[in-house]
Amino acid sequence: MSSAELTNTDSDWKLPSQRKVGMICLIITESALFTIFVVAYVWYMGKSLNGPFPKEVLHVPWLASIALFGSSFTVTIAEKFLHKGNRALFHVWWLLTIALGAYFVYFTGAEWYHLIYKENLTISTNVFGSTFYALVGLHASHVIIGLILLSIVVISSFRGKLDPGHSEHVEMIAWYWHFVDAIWVVVLTLVYFISVNY
Numbered sequence: 066m067s068s069a070e071l072t073n074t075d076s077d078w079k080l081p082s083q084r085k086v087g088m089i090c091l092i093i094t095e096s097a098l099f100t101i102f103v104v105a106y107v108w109y110m111g112k113s114l115n116g117p118f119p120k121e122v123l124h125v126p127w128l129a130s131i132a133l134f135g136s137s138f139t140v141t142i143a144e145k146f147l148h149k150g151n152r153a154l155f156h157v158w159w160l161l162t163i164a165l166g167a168y169f170v171y172f173t174g175a176e177w178y179h180l181i182y183k184e185n186l187t188i189s190t191n192v193f194g195s196t197f198y199a200l201v202g203l204h205a206s207h208v209i210i211g212l213i214l215l216s217i218v219v220i221s222s223f224r225g226k227l228d229p230g231h232s233e234h235v236e237m238i239a240w241y242w243h244f245v246d247a248i249w250v251v252v253l254t255l256v257y258f259i260s261v262n263y
Contacts, residue, residue, distance in 0.1 A: 088237045092244050095207070099248055102203055106196040106255060111263030113191035120261040122184040129172035130253055133208070136165035137246045140215075140239045147235060152222065159219050162242070166212045173205045197256065204252050207245050214238045 143158035177198075180186040188198045218235055221227045227235075 082233060084233055084237050088240050092240070095244065095248075099203065099251070102196075102200045103251060103255060106200050106260070109192045109196050110260050113193040115191050117184050117186050117190070117193075119193055119197075119256070119263065122180055122186055123257055123261055125257045126172055126176065126253070129169045130249065132165040132172075133169045133246055133249055136162045136169075137243050139165065140242050144232075144235060144239055147232060148229075150229070156219065156222065159215065159222075163212060163215050163219065166208055166215065166242075170205060170208055170212065173201065173208075193260075200252060201256065204245070204248055207248070211238075211242050211245050214241065 139158050139162040143155050143162060146152075146154040146158060186194045186197075188195050215238060218227065218238060221231075
């Protein structure tokens with residue numbers, strides 16, 4: 066290989082984006098954290114000695130799940146409009162993403178209210194209560210963090226402080242939001258479809 070070829074190869078190579086590397090590391094770390102909670106839920110599944118049991122009190126959150134999964138679609142559309150410089154449609158789709166995420170959090174709060182005050186299921190009632198609130202609560206806290214990040218972006222945009230130079234920031238927040246949605250696939254399947262058979 067000639068020296069010219071070596072020079073060209075060196076100039077083509079770039080360091081990976083620090084933001085992307087940081088977000089990938091964060092997602093790996095968060096995945097490990099969720100794995101611990103999922104394993105704990107599976108380990109204690111069906112081991113409660115007293116009720117209420119999952120099949121007695123849990124109902125599949127279809128609407129909330131559709132809202133959360135749909136928010137991955139809307140945030141992707143919003144990103145595309147930001148890249149195209151269409152700020153108005155970016156705001157529409159980004160705000161719709163926030164609304165869908167907020168509905169999911171509202172549903173979680175309503176579900177917890179019903180379980181605690183109507184079904185007498187608290188974190189100390191039995192093993193199911195402890196693991197349920199720990200796992201679902203961990204996911205809900207990540208959704209809330211995502212909503213805060215999404216809100217910061219749209220507020221910055223309305224104030225005119227979001228420009229094309231921030232597109233990677235927006236992309237990383239979208240990555241985080243997709244991660245939260247992916248985790249919900251696991252939680253939904255395990256908690257609402259599998260554990261209700263125990």
